[in-house]
Amino acid sequence: xxxxxxxxxxxxxxxxxxxxxxxxxxxxxxxxxxxxxxxxxxxxxxxxxxxxxxxxxxxxxxxxxxxxxxxxxxxxxxxxxxxxxxxxxxxxxxxxxxxxxxxxxxxxxxxxxxxxxxxxxxxxxxxxxxxxxxxxxxxxxxx
Amino acid sequence: xxxxxxxxxxxxxxxxxxxxxxxxxxxxxxxxxxxxxxxxxxxxxxxxxxxxxxxxxxxxxxxxxxxxxxxxxxxxxxxxxxxxxxxxxxxxxxxxxxxxxxxxxxxxxxxxxxxxxxxxxxxxxxxxxxxxxxxxxxxxx
Numbered sequence: 001x002x003x004x005x006x007x008x009x010x011x012x013x014x015x016x017x018x019x020x021x022x023x024x025x026x027x028x029x030x031x032x033x034x035x036x037x038x039x040x041x042x043x044x045x046x047x048x049x050x051x052x053x054x055x056x057x058x059x060x061x062x063x064x065x066x067x068x069x070x071x072x073x074x075x076x077x078x079x080x081x082x083x084x085x086x087x088x089x090x091x092x093x094x095x096x097x098x099x100x101x102x103x104x105x106x107x108x109x110x111x112x113x114x115x116x117x118x119x120x121x122x123x124x125x126x127x128x129x130x131x132x133x134x135x136x137x138x139x140x141x142x143x
Numbered sequence: 144x145x146x147x148x149x150x151x152x153x154x155x156x157x158x159x160x161x162x163x164x165x166x167x168x169x170x171x172x173x174x175x176x177x178x179x180x181x182x183x184x185x186x187x188x189x190x191x192x193x194x195x196x197x198x199x200x201x202x203x204x205x206x207x208x209x210x211x212x213x214x215x216x217x218x219x220x221x222x223x224x225x226x227x228x229x230x231x232x233x234x235x236x237x238x239x240x241x242x243x244x245x246x247x248x249x250x251x252x253x254x255x256x257x258x259x260x261x262x263x264x265x266x267x268x269x270x271x272x273x274x275x276x277x278x279x280x281x282x283x284x
Contacts, residue, residue, distance in 0.1 A: 005164055009184040012163020013191020019155035020192065021199035026148035028209035030216050031156065033246035038270040051149040056249060058153030063161040064253035074161060076243070076251045077169045078258040084240055089248075089262040091237025093269020096245055098230025098276060103244045104156075106231070107189060110219070112196035120223040121231040128235025129175040136240060138178055143240060 020108055027051060032105025033059075034096035042097075079143060095125075144211045157250040163188040166251040168242025175239050226280055230273075237269075 020031035029051065036052045039045030045052050067074050079085060096102040099121050101110065106125075110118015136142045164170040164184055173182030203215050221227075238244050241262055243251075248263050255262075 003184070005170070005182070005184045006187045009163050009187035010191040012159045012161070012165070013188040013193075014195060015155055015159030015162060016165075016188070017159075017192035017195035017199075019152045019159060021195045022148060022155065023152040024196075024199050024203055024209070024215070025206075026152070026210045027145050028213040028215045029149075031152065033156075033244070033249065034270070037245055037249065037267075038273070041267050041270045042274050050146055054146045054149040055153035055156075058150040058155075059157040059246070059249050060252050062154035062157040063166070063250050066158055066161060067254060074166065074251070074254045076166055076247075076255045076259055078241060078243065078255065078262065079168070080258055082261060085258055085261045086265040088237040088241030088243070089265025090269040090272070091233050091240065092244060092248075092262075093237075093266035094272050094276065095230045095232070095234025095237060095269075097270045097273030098280075099227050099234055100230070102234060102246070103238070104246050108192040108196055111189075112193045113200040113219075115219040117219045117221065117223060117227055121227055124228055124231035125235030125238060126175070128232040129239035130177055132236045132239030133172055133175040134178050137172075137176060143172070 016104070016108060017112075020104070020112075023055075024109075030105060030109045032101050032109060034093075034102040035100070035105055038093075038097045081142070084143060099125075145213075148211065156246060159192070160247050160250040163191070165244075166247040166255075171242040171244075171247075172239065175242075226277070 023029045023031045036055055040049060040052050101121060106118040106121035111122060160166050165188060170182060170184055174185035208214060243262055248266055251259050
């Protein structure tokens with residue numbers, strides 16, 4: 001049985017991969033969300049801030065426009081627990097910058113070039129994510 | 144031209160995240176929830192994203208330079224360092240806790256409500272915390 005979410009997942013995944021391919025072959029940049037965002041936030045992008053700023057503008061505006069045009073509903077279904085949201089955000093931001101990458105940089109761009117760093121990072125964050133969900137959902141019942 | 148490519152790439156990335164379900168925290172947490180109602184959708188997302196990018200790396204290896212100038216990124220160096228391992232574990236814990244990572248957090252800003260804004264603000268603060276954390280790590284090492 002093929003779920004429709006698999007088809008959308010594959011289609012959306014191909015779009016993500018094409019976006020990364022476009023940035024690599026066009027501008028010679030690795031499409032890592034945490035690197036692009038973090039470089040602007042901590043100033044490490046230095047002279048090259050226009051590219052990251054425009055990338056982020058597109059990243060925010062395109063889903064907004066798509067929802068506006070199609071009239072489809074979108075929801076993150078995120079928790080409304082402010083402690084969980086803030087703790088999770090801090091961990092994601094800190095961890096991704098320490099690791100020099102997140103799901104897009106290490107996961108998509110790293111694995112596709114068979115980088116040991118990308119593969120190692122992906123194995124470890126999947127492991128930590130799995131343990132966290134198991135602990136906070138099934139043991140503690142918080143999420 | 145560089146700016147246009149950045150804008151279009153960011154836009155396509157955002158649409159892909161929306162279409163694939165990566166901006167839906169129930170899908171992400173469903174994928175990580177191996178002891179619950181496991182949702183394999185994210186395997187299709189990652190697989191779909193790796194395919195065109197694997198082709199792109201092969202094309203890049205045969206070209207001297209990117210289309211609009213500059214240089215291709217150097218090969219990954221340093222191997223799996225303690226910082227990479229610790230950072231990835233911290234990142235994964237946060238990803239599991241809320242079901243959001245940096246790309247989807249920004250792609251969903253227009254419809255994610257105050258929850259999305261709170262997560263994104265905390266994420267930016269976490270990114271700033273990484274600057275002194277790296278310095279402490281260097282001193283310790």
